Amino acid sequence: MSFQIETFPVYPLGCNCSILYLENQKEAIVIDPGGEGDKIYDKLQKKGYEISYILHTHAHFDHCLSSETLRDRAIGSTLCMHKGDLPLFQNLKIQCQAFGVPFHEAFTYKVDKFLEDEEVISSKIQNFGVKVIHTPGHTPGSICFLVSDSEKQILFSGDTLFSGSIGRTDLWGGDSDLIIKSIETRIFTLESETIVVPGHGEFTNVQREKKTNPFF
Ligand SMILES: [Zn+2]
Numbered sequence: 001m002s003f004q005i006e007t008f009p010v011y012p013l014g015c016n017c018s019i020l021y022l023e024n025q026k027e028a029i030v031i032d033p034g035g036e037g038d039k040i041y042d043k044l045q046k047k048g049y050e051i052s053y054i055l056h057t058h059a060h061f062d063h064c065l066s067s068e069t070l071r072d073r074a075i076g077s078t079l080c081m082h083k084g085d086l087p088l089f090q091n092l093k094i095q096c097q098a099f100g101v102p103f104h105e106a107f108t109y110k111v112d113k114f115l116e117d118e119e120v121i122s123s124k125i126q127n128f129g130v131k132v133i134h135t136p137g138h139t140p141g142s143i144c145f146l147v148s149d150s151e152k153q154i155l156f157s158g159d160t161l162f163s164g165s166i167g168r169t170d171l172w173g174g175d176s177d178l179i180i181k182s183i184e185t186r187i188f189t190l191e192s193e194t195i196v197v198p199g200h201g202e203f204t205n206v207q208r209e210k211k212t213n214p215f216f
């Protein structure tokens with residue numbers, strides 16, 4: 001089962017939203033919609049894709065601000081995150097206030113599914129899975145998503161690992177020792193050609209980060 005990905009920066013802080021296109025059945029999985037839920041829904045609707053899952057690498061507001069909007073419009077979609085970030089999600093309003101970003105008071109903070117380490121999120125209609133890797137440090141519930149087909153393996157690393165850098169750990173729940181341990185034990189142990197799509201900035205790969213990332 002092959003897939004295509006599209007990654008683009010979204011409001012309000014340019015977080016990378018990624019869309020996984022499963023072309024066989026016109027199913028789309030959205031990772032970190034940020035504040036552009038309406039735009040993403042309209043775009044996929046036009047292409048004739050149904051959204052099955054809305055996945056979050058973590059619950060910082062710039063990654064999940066419009067997730068409810070997207071879930072509510074995409075009937076049948078499932079909003080997912082790791083339970084460790086539920087307190088952050090429930091404090092979305094405070095996060096927005098801290099950064100001066102407008103917030104919709106109607107937010108209900110409803111998560112449909114909590115994801116566990118090593119869990120494989122299975123497509124509802126075809127043979128495809130997204131593997132969850134728990135990588136705490138940037139936030140307690142930070143997770144990465146690993147997908148592969150016969151040609152490529154891609155890791156969506158959220159704000160845990162960036163090209164040439166790592167996520168900040170000075171925000172609520174951050175832990176600088178833990179983020180290093182998470183990357184060393186859970187990301188640097190993946191196949192070296194694995195493409196890394198971070199939560200911000202340019203793509204990289206596991207080998208390049210192992211060799212050149214100044215934090216290691
Ligand atoms: Zn973050």
Ligand SMILES: [Zn+2]
Pocket residue numbers: 015060062063159199200
């Ligand atoms: Zn971010």
